[in-house]
Amino acid sequence: MLSKNIFRKAEPYLFLTPAFAILLLFLIFPLFWNVYISLHDVSLVNLLQGWTYVGWQNFLDLFEDSNFQTSLKVTLEFVAGSVAMQFGIGLLISTLLSEKVRAGGVLLAIFIIPWTISAVIAAFSFKFMFDESFGILDYLFEKIGLPPVNWLSDPNIVIWSVVIANIWYGTPFTILFLTAGTLSINPTIYEAAVIDGASKFKSFLHITLPLLKPFIVINLILITMWSVNFFDLQLVMTGGGPMFASTTASLYMYRQAFEFGLLSKGASVGLILILINLVVAFIYVKLLRVR
Amino acid sequence: MQKKKVIDFNNETTTVKNTLFFTKRALIYAIIAIFLFLTLFPLVWVFSTSFKPNQEAIDFPPRLLPRNATLSNYVFVLTDPGLLRSLINSFVVSLGSTALSVVVSALGGYAFARFEFRGKNLIMSIILGLFMIPVVINIVPLYTMLSNVGMLNSPISLILTFQILIIPLNILLLKNYFETIPRELEEAALIDGCSRLGVLKRIIIPLSMPGFAIAAVLSFRFSWNEFVLPIVLTNRPDSAVFQVALYQFISINRIEWGYLTAGITIAIIPVLVLMLSFQKQMIKGLTVGAIRG
Numbered sequence: 001m002l003s004k005n006i007f008r009k010a011e012p013y014l015f016l017t018p019a020f021a022i023l024l025l026f027l028i029f030p031l032f033w034n035v036y037i038s039l040h041d042v043s044l045v046n047l048l049q050g051w052t053y054v055g056w057q058n059f060l061d062l063f064e065d066s067n068f069q070t071s072l073k074v075t076l077e078f079v080a081g082s083v084a085m086q087f088g089i090g091l092l093i094s095t096l097l098s099e100k101v102r103a104g105g106v107l108l109a110i111f112i113i114p115w116t117i118s119a120v121i122a123a124f125s126f127k128f129m130f131d132e133s134f135g136i137l138d139y140l141f142e143k144i145g146l147p148p149v150n151w152l153s154d155p156n157i158v159i160w161s162v163v164i165a166n167i168w169y170g171t172p173f174t175i176l177f178l179t180a181g182t183l184s185i186n187p188t189i190y191e192a193a194v195i196d197g198a199s200k201f202k203s204f205l206h207i208t209l210p211l212l213k214p215f216i217v218i219n220l221i222l223i224t225m226w227s228v229n230f231f232d233l234q235l236v237m238t239g240g241g242p243m244f245a246s247t248t249a250s251l252y253m254y255r256q257a258f259e260f261g262l263l264s265k266g267a268s269v270g271l272i273l274i275l276i277n278l279v280v281a282f283i284y285v286k287l288l289r290v291r
Numbered sequence: 292m293q294k295k296k297v298i299d300f301n302n303e304t305t306t307v308k309n310t311l312f313f314t315k316r317a318l319i320y321a322i323i324a325i326f327l328f329l330t331l332f333p334l335v336w337v338f339s340t341s342f343k344p345n346q347e348a349i350d351f352p353p354r355l356l357p358r359n360a361t362l363s364n365y366v367f368v369l370t371d372p373g374l375l376r377s378l379i380n381s382f383v384v385s386l387g388s389t390a391l392s393v394v395v396s397a398l399g400g401y402a403f404a405r406f407e408f409r410g411k412n413l414i415m416s417i418i419l420g421l422f423m424i425p426v427v428i429n430i431v432p433l434y435t436m437l438s439n440v441g442m443l444n445s446p447i448s449l450i451l452t453f454q455i456l457i458i459p460l461n462i463l464l465l466k467n468y469f470e471t472i473p474r475e476l477e478e479a480a481l482i483d484g485c486s487r488l489g490v491l492k493r494i495i496i497p498l499s500m501p502g503f504a505i506a507a508v509l510s511f512r513f514s515w516n517e518f519v520l521p522i523v524l525t526n527r528p529d530s531a532v533f534q535v536a537l538y539q540f541i542s543i544n545r546i547e548w549g550y551l552t553a554g555i556t557i558a559i560i561p562v563l564v565l566m567l568s569f570q571k572q573m574i575k576g577l578t579v580g581a582i583r584g
Contacts, residue, residue, distance in 0.1 A: 011487060012406035016414065019399040019462060022454045023421055030432035031424070037432060047438060093326055096319050107323065109570045111330055116566045118516035120534045121555045125333040128340070128548060134349040136336065168333065221423070229425035232518050236538055250427055257431050258523060270428040281423065 031274070037267035044261035058268040067244045068269070071252040074159050075276075078234075078248050079227040081163040082170060086223055089167065090174025091216075095204065097175075098182045108179060115172035119232035126165035127152070127237045152238055155245035162246055165233050170226070174219055181215030182208065217288040224280050229273060249273060334559070337552045341365070345549035364553035373528055374554065377536035384446050384521075384532055385514040388453040392461055392510045393503060395454065400465030401491050405474075418459050426455050430523045437524060444530040452520050456513045461506045468502030469495055505572050508565045515562050533558055 038058055040051040062068050093111065097104050114122065129136050130151035138148040151161040185208065193203045209216075231251035234240055240247035240255055247255060250273060257266025336355075340348050341364055343357040368374050402408075403415060433452060434443075442448045476498070477490045485493070496503070518534045525531055531539070537558060540551045 009408075012402040012408040012411075015398045015402035015406070015487075018395045019418070019458050022395065022451065022458060023418070026433065026452050027421055027424060027426075027429065027455045030429040030436065033432035033436065034429065037435060042435065047435060089326075092322070096323055099319055101319065101323065105571070107327070109567060110327065112566070112570075113334065113563065114330060116512060116562045117334075117559050118518060118534050120516075120518050120537055121558055122333075124537065124540075124551060124555055125337050128552070129333060129336065131349075134351045134353060136353045139352050168329070172330075225423065225425060229427040231427070236541070239541075253428075254430065254519075254523075257434070263431050263435060267431040270431055273425075273428045277423075277425065277428075 034267050034270050034274075037264050038271055040264055042264040042267070044258075044263065047263065054264075058264050061265065062268055062272075067247070068249075068252060070244050071247050071249045074244075074246065075228065075248040075250075077159050078163060078166070079224060081160065082166045082227040083220065083224050085163070085167045086170045086174050087220060089171050090178055090219075093171075094175050094178035094182060095208070097179060108175070112172040112176050114169050115176065119169060119230070120236050122165055122169040123233045123236035126161070126168070126233075130161055130237075153242055155242050158238055158242065158246045162234050162237055165237065166227070166230070169233065170223060174223060177219045177222075178212065178215060181212050181219075185211045214288065217284050221281055221284045224284070225277055228276055228280065249276070337555055340548060341552035341556045343549055345547045348548040348552065364549045365557070367550050368554045368557060373531075374533075374536055376529055377531045377533045378557070380446065380530065381515060381533040384449045384453070385511050387446065387450040388457070388514040389507050389510040391450055392454055392457040393506055396458055396461035396465050396506060397491065397496065397503075399458070399462040400469055401487075401495065403462065403466040404469035405477075405487075418462060421455075421459055426452075427519055429455075430519060433520075434523050444525045444527045446530070448524050449517075449521055449532070452524065453514050453517060456517065457510045461510060464506050464509075465499070465502055468499050472498050501572050504569055508569045511565060512562045515558075 037051075039053060039055060041054045041057075042051050097108060101107065132138060132148070132150055132153060135151070137151065141148055149157060152158055189207055189211075190203060193207055198206070228248075229250050231248060231254055234246050234248060234251045235254065238246045240251050244252070249269060253266045253269035253273065256262045256269060339355055339357060342360045342362070343350075344359060344361055344363065347358060369378075399418075403411065437443050437445075437448050472495060477494050480490050480494060481487075516534065517532075518538070521532045521535050522538065525535065528539075533554075537551065537554050540546050540554075
């Protein structure tokens, strides 16, 4: 009887055990392991031998590395450009789709196609169009009388080319997310507003936006974090180059660890990325609370 | 006379209103049309290129339609032993990862949907909070962990690590779906002495097939498209997944764009077909998740 009682109490936790075991082993433990690696000297060469403790040395090296400083600046450009455009376009399109557009369902299905493909594919598609000897974009520029642009080889332009690809790739998520949010708003609220004589724009400003606010904030958190951590596009389109011109901090982490074999340097960048993520989440959550 | 004037006046405002209405609608459709074009153009361009011979693919000026349309690029991709191997690897890993995540998330989702237990809300927020932690920042520790236990290049490593991307979302989705099933259905079975696991298997799962379909499609999409984990956790050609095999085209001195675009088209097809067939349920499922979550 007693053992049956204990089982009753433990049962929900047993149901959750497999999920937690996986999360613990492959998400939480690595977070701490990351700290350990960042305080030691670990490279692809000495990976399977003893690791020496070096304290803060990896972080000190990092802050003296001008390439790392560049990568922070590039990250800021990449994140700001991607988030502003993805959110702006996403909000516009999802609002238009809620205007009883004909075949709205089909349109939505088409609009989310970029979200269903992989970043590698998006990256190659844009690399193909951006190519400087046979790409279609420079061809179109030539047609309308504009000078050709060195999309992927000009260090001042390259990150914005990646941002363009990221807008194409990432906006569908915002459209989908905000559309789901709009659908969750009770339509009788609008009917009441229309009866009260509110214009479309006013009802958008005073009804839709406030009710959408939680969705908007979560959406902004997600797309900001993804842009901070995302490096698939850069890796495939440019490899982070020319030199480090399109290397965001997350790609810098990957390149240090797996291109140059400096695992502990990569791990310390990983820790800094965690900090950046926390700050981003904190700011948005604060924004959510402010009325 | 008086009456007629009023009617005229009314007609006039209606016309003005109508014109305004139509201008607005036209503007909406114009924006949507532009966006539609921008969304589809890169894919149409790649699709069309996949039927051009490698040399024609990089012709300048470019032409939308292939001059010498050929299927040879597809034949190459589907007969090249390395690419074929990677395509099979992708299917194995994606199906394995989908199956595992659905089972694990069904158990977890059921616990949240039907049990009252200490720390329930806290555990739920922990799981959702974990969803926010990007997997990318763990690539270095995951690499050292798995290489220390000799599990680099193993499909099992990929299946297990992919779970991090999927499980939190699937638990939430399935929990919400289970909650729509009336409790009375399982209470009778419980009284008859059926175990909780038995109830889940015999009553909840058969009734939740639409929910499982969404969870499975999303899991497959995440697994099939994942690139960073495979490129970090595999380094032997025979254990590469298809996304990594496509990426390897870069290491060839000159990218053969005919072959590559055919490979891209092949990589798009499985997920696109799945997503389009389940599109309605997906939006509904996400909405339910949004309202309740």
